[in-house]
Amino acid sequence: MNLTGEIFFPGDKSISHRSLMFAALCNGKSKISNLSTGKDVQSTKNCLIDCGIKIYNEKSSYIVEGGKFINPKKELDCGNSGTTVRLLAGLLSGQNINATFVGDESLSNRPMKRIIEPLKLMGLNCSSKNFTLPLKIKSSKLNGINYKSQIASAQVKSAVLLAALGSNKPTSFIEPVLSRNHTEIMLKALGVPINTEKLKTTISKITKQLKPFNFNIPGDPSSAAFFAGAASMVKNSNLVLKNISGNDTRLGIFSILKQMGVTVLKSNKKNILGEKIIDIRIKNKRLNGIKINENQIPSIIDEIPIIAIIASQAKGQTKITGAKELRYKESDRISSIVLNLKKMGADITELEDGMIINGPKKLKGTFIKTYHDHRIAMAFKIASIIADGENQLDSIDCVDISYPEFFETLTKIT
Numbered sequence: 001m002n003l004t005g006e007i008f009f010p011g012d013k014s015i016s017h018r019s020l021m022f023a024a025l026c027n028g029k030s031k032i033s034n035l036s037t038g039k040d041v042q043s044t045k046n047c048l049i050d051c052g053i054k055i056y057n058e059k060s061s062y063i064v065e066g067g068k069f070i071n072p073k074k075e076l077d078c079g080n081s082g083t084t085v086r087l088l089a090g091l092l093s094g095q096n097i098n099a100t101f102v103g104d105e106s107l108s109n110r111p112m113k114r115i116i117e118p119l120k121l122m123g124l125n126c127s128s129k130n131f132t133l134p135l136k137i138k139s140s141k142l143n144g145i146n147y148k149s150q151i152a153s154a155q156v157k158s159a160v161l162l163a164a165l166g167s168n169k170p171t172s173f174i175e176p177v178l179s180r181n182h183t184e185i186m187l188k189a190l191g192v193p194i195n196t197e198k199l200k201t202t203i204s205k206i207t208k209q210l211k212p213f214n215f216n217i218p219g220d221p222s223s224a225a226f227f228a229g230a231a232s233m234v235k236n237s238n239l240v241l242k243n244i245s246g247n248d249t250r251l252g253i254f255s256i257l258k259q260m261g262v263t264v265l266k267s268n269k270k271n272i273l274g275e276k277i278i279d280i281r282i283k284n285k286r287l288n289g290i291k292i293n294e295n296q297i298p299s300i301i302d303e304i305p306i307i308a309i310i311a312s313q314a315k316g317q318t319k320i321t322g323a324k325e326l327r328y329k330e331s332d333r334i335s336s337i338v339l340n341l342k343k344m345g346a347d348i349t350e351l352e353d354g355m356i357i358n359g360p361k362k363l364k365g366t367f368i369k370t371y372h373d374h375r376i377a378m379a380f381k382i383a384s385i386i387a388d389g390e391n392q393l394d395s396i397d398c399v400d401i402s403y404p405e406f407f408e409t410l411t412k413i414t
């Protein structure tokens with residue numbers, strides 16, 4: 001068996017959340033096509049509707065009638081989605097809204113101090129349960145801040161930048177390593193006064209109402225990564241990932257695959273709302289182990305589960321360090337990866353901030369504990385392709401969080 005042909009992907013999850021939120025800020029009707037079909041983006045859509053924004057289907061697109069937020073009458077249910085709560089908390093703080101954010105069990109255990117701290121510094125009146133959900137925000141007059149973040153997180157950066165849209169003075173946010181920059185790129189394309197120099201982004205209040213936009217969202221490179229991984233591991237594969245986001249802050253996995261020996265060819269560049277769209281061809285070659293350090297982590301933060309599986313098939317050692325953030329995702333992804341890969345027969349050692357994998361090792365199918373984490377489930381389904389025997393996942397529904405079409409596409413391509 002080899003993987004050949006072309007795959008198109010549903011809209012990028014990060015860009016989908018932002019498209020809905022930014023359309024909600026614009027005065028009038030925006031049209032968004034190829035919105036992510038995942039449950040996380042549905043959570044953002046439903047929360048915005050609860051805040052008085054009209055969002056509805058028209059043919060295969062979404063229409064968002066934005067311009068005015070109201071106080072939601074019920075708690076905003078963010079489901080499993082960290083991006084929904086962290087970005088919306090910032091956005092609504094800047095729009096003088098009172099709201100309470102809640103989420104599912106996983107989200108309720110994820111850290112919110114990272115956004116609460118800077119938002120409080122801006123003057124936001126808010127309360128939480130030990131810096132976790134539920135998080136209550138109260139309409140407050142916000143100040144500009146100059147904030148140096150210890151964590152490279154696009155969610156934290158976006159929360160602060162979006163809150164700053166409602167503050168009187170400019171705000172600057174400095175991050176330790178560049179994280180995904182969709183917020184900055186899209187806001188700039190919409191006419192917001194925002195400027196990035198290296199790791200520092202400065203933003204000022206919007207002085208005129210933003211104009212609505214039409215946007216066809218590029219495919220999700222984090223969903224494409226699972227198929228890129230499969231094609232990298234299966235002999236004689238030659239697969240094209242079509243129309244995916246070509247934003248460099250998202251393409252770390254492709255640089256890593258190249259470094260491991262895979263042929264990676266990028267082509268067909270387009271540009272829409274400042275965001276690039278590209279095709280990527282992946283051709284399998286012999287894989288070698290590599291070192292991955294903290295400077296590379298933000299650009300592969302969601303792809304490390306599949307990268308670990310690829311590394312188990314590479315000759316020599318792969319060492320991933322500086323990735324402690326993985327412990328605060330939908331599951332503790334360092335332990336989810338290590339536990340399951342070990343069960344499959346890989347030579348893998350857990351580090352506090354990463355892992356060491358020695359390969360290649362023939363893997364065997366086993367019972368996989370997904371911890372209801374969508375990316376763990378998809379990565380270990382892909383691992384089945386190169387294993388002796390099938391993996392049995394304890395949950396497959398969690399895949400709907402980001403990529404409901406995953407199993408259908410996998411069946412078509414294998």
Ligand code: S3P
Binds near residue numbers: 152156
């Ligand atoms: C996201 C940022 C990342 C990523 C998440 C989506 C975003 O989280 O893991 O899936 O859309 O801003 P962090 O910024 O917390 O690393």
